[in-house]
Amino acid sequence: MNFQLLFKYLSYKFTARHKYGYGIHSPFVFDLLTKTIRNFKSFNCYKDIENIRKTAKHSKKIIEVEDFGAGSHILKSNKRKIKDIAKYSLTKKKYSQLLFRLVNHFKPETILEFGTSLGITTIYLAKGNSDAKVISLEGSKKISDEAKNNFKKLNIKNIKLITGEFDKTLPKALSGIKNLDFVFFDGNHTKDATLSYFNQCLPYVLNDTVFVFDDIHWSEQMEEAWEKIKKHKKITVTIDLFFMGFVFFRKENYYKQDFKIRF
Numbered sequence: 001m002n003f004q005l006l007f008k009y010l011s012y013k014f015t016a017r018h019k020y021g022y023g024i025h026s027p028f029v030f031d032l033l034t035k036t037i038r039n040f041k042s043f044n045c046y047k048d049i050e051n052i053r054k055t056a057k058h059s060k061k062i063i064e065v066e067d068f069g070a071g072s073h074i075l076k077s078n079k080r081k082i083k084d085i086a087k088y089s090l091t092k093k094k095y096s097q098l099l100f101r102l103v104n105h106f107k108p109e110t111i112l113e114f115g116t117s118l119g120i121t122t123i124y125l126a127k128g129n130s131d132a133k134v135i136s137l138e139g140s141k142k143i144s145d146e147a148k149n150n151f152k153k154l155n156i157k158n159i160k161l162i163t164g165e166f167d168k169t170l171p172k173a174l175s176g177i178k179n180l181d182f183v184f185f186d187g188n189h190t191k192d193a194t195l196s197y198f199n200q201c202l203p204y205v206l207n208d209t210v211f212v213f214d215d216i217h218w219s220e221q222m223e224e225a226w227e228k229i230k231k232h233k234k235i236t237v238t239i240d241l242f243f244m245g246f247v248f249f250r251k252e253n254y255y256k257q258d259f260k261i262r263f
Ligand SMILES: C[S@@+](CC[C@H](N)C(=O)[O-])C[C@H]1O[C@@H](n2cnc3c(N)ncnc32)[C@H](O)[C@@H]1O
Pocket: 068, 069, 070, 089, 090, 091, 113, 114, 115, 116, 117, 118, 119, 120, 121, 122, 137, 138, 139, 140, 143, 164, 165, 166, 167, 186, 187, 188
């Protein structure tokens, strides 16, 4: 974590609401927090998925990857060791498992993920609701191949991986669906790209749709994108967990509420 991010993180820690939900006056958010966000019990599938992460973290295999969007603060070369991708580019276990619990809780039917990478979070999303169709978008051909291999290891059948630049693959993915129930935005962490993907997904939103944005405080650009998204008139509830932000469109929430919660 760089110094700026560390400073932002410390200020979040001081200002965020208590992790146990004291003072949260939204029954929806209180329920979500106590039953799902902070439900740290282990699920059966965790072990097998984490074994895939463990194998990747030890893999010295080198692949050539394309550099898309904002890239990484740490990885600069186009040649990457799988173990470095596993170390620096993936959603951390705690957050991947949180996404699993969210999917398990809301039971979304159509899930879209921007940025498959090695497919570990994609597997968590797919396992969260085996009846869901998970569409995952990844630009790099070689990384997609690694992800497909990982899906095979666990015999996951409900993921459709589309390879190519988001600008081309997103319209293609959206043309084949009626609605989006759950979207995980985790690729190209620039302001313009994030807002563009957000706006393209908006027409597919239902009352119970959940959008999850990764790395909302990672850079000034991502902070600006998050602030703009929070203000959108269709959004009624937002939850900031620092490394991730959730947005909800529920009309049952008559007035807008933004929560910052320790996680
Ligand atoms: C942070 S990683 C995704 C991590 C993964 N969602 C997880 O939770 O482990 C971002 C991925 O998005 C891909 N990506 C970034 N910008 C892209 C773009 N404009 N088009 C297609 N793929 C892109 C990168 O190749 C990278 O594999």
